[in-house]
Amino acid sequence: MMRLFTVLLLLILGLAQYRLWFGQHSITDYWNKQDELRSQALSNQELEKRNRLLKADVTDLQQGFDAIEERARNELGLIKQDEVFFRLFSQSDNTEKMHDK
Template identity: 50%
Template sequence: MFRLLILGLLLLLAGLQYRLWLGDPNLRQVWQLEQAIIEQRRENQLLTERNQRLEAEVADLKQGLKAIEERARSEMGLIQEGETFFRLIEPGPTRRPQP
């Protein structure tokens, strides 16, 4: 009787070990999911920081005229009344006259 109980417990242990290592979900899948969670949290942190920068820029654009002016000057090349605009052109390669 005692041997039958031991055999039953060993079979139960083997069955549980099978489910743990080879069943669905197994430990390898759990470890992969944990890694995916860590990577997703990193990505979420980067996106949260980007969103905060964008929110600050939007708030600055809503409140301050300096940011709007800076954008107009840098992106559109606008100048104010009474200002003089100087355009500097880099000299290109010189050509030799052909005979």
């Protein structure tokens, strides 16, 4: 009787070990998921880096457009449609311009 009980316990232990190592949701599945997780984390880091660069490019373009528009207004006197542009000169600016000519 004791021998049968020992064999039965060893059989149950063997089945549990088999499931632990080779069954669904086993240790090997866990290790594979860990590898996938590391790979995905690296991919996410690369994508975050790319997104930061793209965001910086967008910001530069947005600010760059404003800077270009401001320069065109100040240096070239360009205006938008339906806009009136006034340039005011002080008296000292006029006298300096007259002496430069």
